[in-house]
Amino acid sequence: MARRRREYDASARKTGPSHKRRLCDQKTQERSLISQRSQFSSPSNHERLNTHAAVSRRRSALICFEKMLHIVGADDLYVRATQTRGAVILMYHSVAGKDAAAWIDPANHLPPEVFERHLSYLNRHRKVVPLSNVLQALQRGDCLSAGTVSITFDDGYLDTLSTAAPLLARFSFPATVYLATGYISRGQSQWIDQLYGAFVSRTQDDLDLGGAGGAVWNLGVTFDRSAAYAWLKQRLLTGNLADRNALLAEVEGQLRPYGMPPRLTMTWDDVRTLRARYPAIELGVHTRDHLDLTAHSNDVVAAELAGCIEDFRVNLGFPPRHFSFPYSRANRDLSRMLADVGLESAAIACEDPVVKAAADRYCLPRIAAPCSTRLLGLVTSGAYPDLPRRLVGRA
Numbered sequence: 001m002a003r004r005r006r007e008y009d010a011s012a013r014k015t016g017p018s019h020k021r022r023l024c025d026q027k028t029q030e031r032s033l034i035s036q037r038s039q040f041s042s043p044s045n046h047e048r049l050n051t052h053a054a055v056s057r058r059r060s061a062l063i064c065f066e067k068m069l070h071i072v073g074a075d076d077l078y079v080r081a082t083q084t085r086g087a088v089i090l091m092y093h094s095v096a097g098k099d100a101a102a103w104i105d106p107a108n109h110l111p112p113e114v115f116e117r118h119l120s121y122l123n124r125h126r127k128v129v130p131l132s133n134v135l136q137a138l139q140r141g142d143c144l145s146a147g148t149v150s151i152t153f154d155d156g157y158l159d160t161l162s163t164a165a166p167l168l169a170r171f172s173f174p175a176t177v178y179l180a181t182g183y184i185s186r187g188q189s190q191w192i193d194q195l196y197g198a199f200v201s202r203t204q205d206d207l208d209l210g211g212a213g214g215a216v217w218n219l220g221v222t223f224d225r226s227a228a229y230a231w232l233k234q235r236l237l238t239g240n241l242a243d244r245n246a247l248l249a250e251v252e253g254q255l256r257p258y259g260m261p262p263r264l265t266m267t268w269d270d271v272r273t274l275r276a277r278y279p280a281i282e283l284g285v286h287t288r289d290h291l292d293l294t295a296h297s298n299d300v301v302a303a304e305l306a307g308c309i310e311d312f313r314v315n316l317g318f319p320p321r322h323f324s325f326p327y328s329r330a331n332r333d334l335s336r337m338l339a340d341v342g343l344e345s346a347a348i349a350c351e352d353p354v355v356k357a358a359a360d361r362y363c364l365p366r367i368a369a370p371c372s373t374r375l376l377g378l379v380t381s382g383a384y385p386d387l388p389r390r391l392v393g394r395a
């Protein structure tokens with residue numbers, strides 16, 4: 001049995017739907033698009049895999065090219081030549097060590113040693129500032145110089161306290177941590193990690209979600225596993241908390257995972273410890289139940305915003321100032337609603353991460369920190385995405 005479990009684990013982690021996404025966020029988006037397109041056009045599995053492989057090859061070539069731009073110093077030259085200005089906000093999630101990382105979707109995780117390399121690079125080559133510095137510049141109608149970086153974390157992983165904060169303190173770096181307050185109150189793992197954990201520690205391969213609008217999958221088959229994970233991810237992302245928990249319970253009931261993950265999320269006691277020990281870390285909110293705000297009515301959105309502000313205030317004694325959009329999904333109505341409830345800024349991951357003087361404080365661009373330190377150098381230089389776009393038409 002133990003051997004079988006290890007095999008499940010290894011195969012899911014090697015070929016699972018989210019493997020390699022830690023390498024590059026954009027790569028994931030392309031994969032996801034391919035997956036969605038395939039559902040509608042219904043090509044054969046063989047055609048799908050060929051398309052997938054071709055996209056992967058193009059992405060790999062572009063990533064190599066972008067790393068080369070940084071290695072030869074083209075990014076710094078471009079910034080000087082064009083007098084580009086603007087800070088870059090980096091987005092992280094989990095930096096858990098191996099034991100906890102085995103239960104976290106790789107798309108949300110960077111190993112602590114990679115994170116430490118990032119900080120070391122930023123210490124040598126960039127200027128790390130609090131988010132409030134970026135906002136003060138915007139208030140003056142200005143922006144900060146290229147090479148200025150602000151660090152943010154989403155969700156409220158326990159390793160933000162145990163691993164990231166001590167490393168940040170070693171470099172005297174400030175950061176902003178956005179909390180999904182309902183998950184903090186319940187000390188509950190993020191739904192994506194519950195799903196990931198059920199897949200990697202499953203003892204059953206058959207998953208029948210036909211009654212829930214899905215399909216029947218054999219998770220022992222790589223393609224089925226990817227398709228099931230993608231379908232579930234989309235359903236869980238756009239659903240409300242009750243539907244999400246019911247679907248996860250159904251998946252866990254059928255897959256019968258053999259193990260329980262360690263606690264992955266901070267509690268409010270942990271958050272208070274984080275605040276007391278690391279005063280350079282500012283806390284913000286990320287909704288209460290980690291909902292896709294664009295998938296729900298204004299009443300639900302208003303309740304999510306009021307709920308996370310209330311949770312934050314009751315447990316920490318002061319109101320939050322900053323917000324980040326779950327799944328980087330937003331629209332104009334949401335910006336207005338955030339201003340109405342007294343929040344001062346909102347961050348959202350997007351294709352162009354440079355915070356220019358004209359940036360909207362309720363739509364602050366940021367970018368998922370790439371695993372590669374060379375890519376980190378490029379995306380924090382101020383030359384990304386303009387330089388690769390000018391040279392090869394895309395970034």
Ligand SMILES: [Zn+2]
Nearest residue numbers: 154155326327
């Ligand atoms: Zn999130």
